[in-house]
Amino acid sequence: MLELQNVTYTVTENNIEKNIIDHMDLVIPDGKFVVITGPNGGGKSTLAKTIMGINHISSGRLLFDGEDITAKNITERAKLGISFAFQQPVHFKGIKVIDLLRLATGKNISKDSACEYLSKVGLCAKEYINREVNNSLSGGELKRIEIATVLARGTKFSIFDEPEAGIDIWSFQNLIQVFENIRKTVQGTVLIISHQERILNIADEIVVIENGKVAKQGAKADILPELLGTASAVNAACSKLDPKGGF
């Protein structure tokens, strides 16, 4: 179980302090598929980075399985069983897909094992295993490789930060299938930051974040119908038709 207790993350812009996360209390229960949604700029991605330890909170506490992880760094949190798929996958020079998957598993896995992870994210593995993780790969390919590194870790808490961001609508269709598959097969807690109705639709729980606070949290059946009547849901539906957000 992951618990945020009165967490605040403050930034200073033009000499003005702003709480991107504002005294937030949140509990993510074990074994659930939880989708965090809400308007842009509301603090969703900041929250995800805060859980991984990429952002250092200004005040409050984070507990993971009852252990206070507030002062722990990224590596320590990763070793405790938290994984993170970046919204914008990182490029490397000289590091290949297989290297990244080996680092993710912490073992010198065979190419066959590595290929299994790539197959799970819908990539024809043999074509990719020896490719460098750089901009010779498309946005959709990088995104899927990023997701594969999280699957390869197989940790008890996996965070996916806007997996749909920056990919074309055709890749998006495949990505939904990937997450439907993760929904069925992954043991442990999955936390996804998303605007997409089809991802919201496979959630156990939905958390709505606005202005750095939890606006709503509950079972999908309770939250989704409310959301579908709001402007943000209309936007989500539009962006599904056109990933650039227009017609």
Added chain:
Amino acid sequence: MLDNIQMHMLTEVADLHGVPEGAYNFRVNGEKAGRNTTANIDIATKTDGKSGIDIRIKDGTKNESVHIPVVLSESGIKETVYNDFYVGDNCDVVIVAGCGIHNCGNQDSQHDGVHRFYVGKNSKVRYVEKHYGEGDGKGKRILNPVTEVYQQADSYVDMEMVQIKGVDSTHRITKAELAEGATMIVHERLMTHGDQVATSVYEVKLQGKGSSTDVISRSVARDNSEQVFEAAIVGETACSGHAECDAIIMDKAHVVAIPKLDAKDVDAALIHEAAIGKIAGDQLIKLMSLGLTEAEAEAQIIGGFLR
């Protein structure tokens, strides 16, 4: 017989764990320490008074290799060695050079290798040169290689120059002249640390129609080390040239990249790219999120970059 230190240096610079197959010439502390020639590859000591060897590869020699590693394990040796490679037409060969210096003493050890390659028509040469230094003496380990390449029509030369560790001072000069349809590819990988200084100067003249070159340098400069990379490509006719210098700078190091493109023909297509920067923070964060410590992440990023 080679001792353990000498054998270790051979492993570092030529990936050798014993006597290689094919032609070879071992030079240890300024003396010939072993030589083998084959039906197609002859190695002869120079007779013009200069120190060094002539390597002659017959026309049509394919799938053969020549190893000519140099080891300095006594402190205080300074030598200039001239090695000339005459590669016939229609060959396909691998040449492995390299120099390892083990300096435990207080005097400087220096090896200046002057390599000249005359590559025949339609021949393919892969050349690997590794530099390595070790030893805890105060004496410096100095390597100043000069490489000259003369490529005839439609020949292909692929050079891999590697210096990862332990060489205090290097001044590398590589010059090439390419005839019609010839191609030269250079991959240089360099890491400097401590107070090391490394300079690499390349000048590739694309003289023949359709000739091409790709000079790629990847380097990491740590501690107080200094690196200078200078790549000049001269396009004298319809040709294509590309040079790329990509450096990671760390600590208090200093890196200089000097591009020079010289086009003398309207159809000479020349490109230079240079980038110097520190390790990207998001790369470290990504690898740390996979469970690596910051130091482990840094080692992976550098290892991949210099691969």
